Amino acid sequence: xxxxxxxxxxxxxxxxxxxxxxxxxxxxxxxxxxxxxxxxxxxxxxxxxxxxxxxxxxxxxxxxxxxxxxxxxxxxxxxxxxxxxxxxxxxxxxxxxxxxxxxxxxxxxxxxxxxxxxxxxxxxxxxxxxxxxxxxxxxxxxxxxxxxxxxxxxxxxxxxxxxxxxxxxxxxxxxxxxxxxxxxxxxxxxxxxxxxxxxxxxxxxxxxxxxxx
Amino acid sequence: xxxxxxxxxxxxxxxxxxxxxxxxxxxxxxxxxxxxxxxxxxxxxxxxxxxxxxxxxxxxxxxxxxxxxxxxxxxxxxx
Numbered sequence: 122x123x124x125x126x127x128x129x130x131x132x133x134x135x136x137x138x139x140x141x142x143x144x145x146x147x148x149x150x151x152x153x154x155x156x157x158x159x160x161x162x163x164x165x166x167x168x169x170x171x172x173x174x175x176x177x178x179x180x181x182x183x184x185x186x187x188x189x190x191x192x193x194x195x196x197x198x199x200x201x202x203x204x205x206x207x208x209x210x211x212x213x214x215x216x217x218x219x220x221x222x223x224x225x226x227x228x229x230x231x232x233x234x235x236x237x238x239x240x241x242x243x244x245x246x247x248x249x250x251x252x253x254x255x256x257x258x259x260x261x262x263x264x265x266x267x268x269x270x271x272x273x274x275x276x277x278x279x280x281x282x283x284x285x286x287x288x289x290x291x292x293x294x295x296x297x298x299x300x301x302x303x304x305x306x307x308x309x310x311x312x313x314x315x316x317x318x319x320x321x322x323x324x325x326x327x328x329x330x331x332x333x334x
Numbered sequence: 335x336x337x338x339x340x341x342x343x344x345x346x347x348x349x350x351x352x353x354x355x356x357x358x359x360x361x362x363x364x365x366x367x368x369x370x371x372x373x374x375x376x377x378x379x380x381x382x383x384x385x386x387x388x389x390x391x392x393x394x395x396x397x398x399x400x401x402x403x404x405x406x407x408x409x410x411x412x413x
Contacts, residue, residue, distance in 0.1 A: 149409050156402065161395055174398050178408055185412060236346055240374035260389060280389045285356075304350035311381040314388075 133197050140188055148188075152181055155198050158281050159205050162291070165276035166209035168265055176212055180205035195290075202291045206273075235305045238312045263313035267306055274299055275306035337367045345375045353383055 139147035164173035
């Protein structure tokens, strides 16, 4: 554990003590740095921003009422993201309970490989491009087009930059499964995005798909 | 000693681990040799790296306006 990390843990442990002694402000201070991660974890499951906000807030309130069961050997952020993830899945289940569709986990197709569909060169994109709304929208659409189990891993690992281990703990799957799902998510994202974001509209050159077969 | 060649399919299977530097030195060498000769796999590598680079600043999802305030209020209202 780095100095900064152990400092953070000490601070959090202090805050948790204050919360248990009845200090609401301390709880807000404890949760605040993870707001965005909590929201992102929620939206990775429920997709819709309004639902994600409700899930995030529910999860924070749940964390508050269960704070005494938090064990210091795990990271507070991992713990609260686990709560968020479970809350989001619960909401999904409730939303679907009136439908005849299966509420089981989507079946991972980890045994069937996903291969790239397009081999055109996708040159590095200028970073300012990301600031453009339509690019952000295209990325969001592509993310939403992933199956849930791939989207969850992609958002935790690549959008929120959590480690493989943390992602595995939050989702309750093995590290190997995280890696396999991430591979698939990234390849699918690339297939979805490459045709739109490449030079097209930037250098004025249309993107040419290259399919060798 | 020359590196043992690998197929495109093997490269794709490891491309994500390659980007995360979660492969052996031996595999890295084989893959690098492959990327030098195979423009298709190089394109897949570059594109995948672009995807990771594009979304990695954590700002893909804008927080709903007022999220913070509403959360604060909820916490204040806790019993």
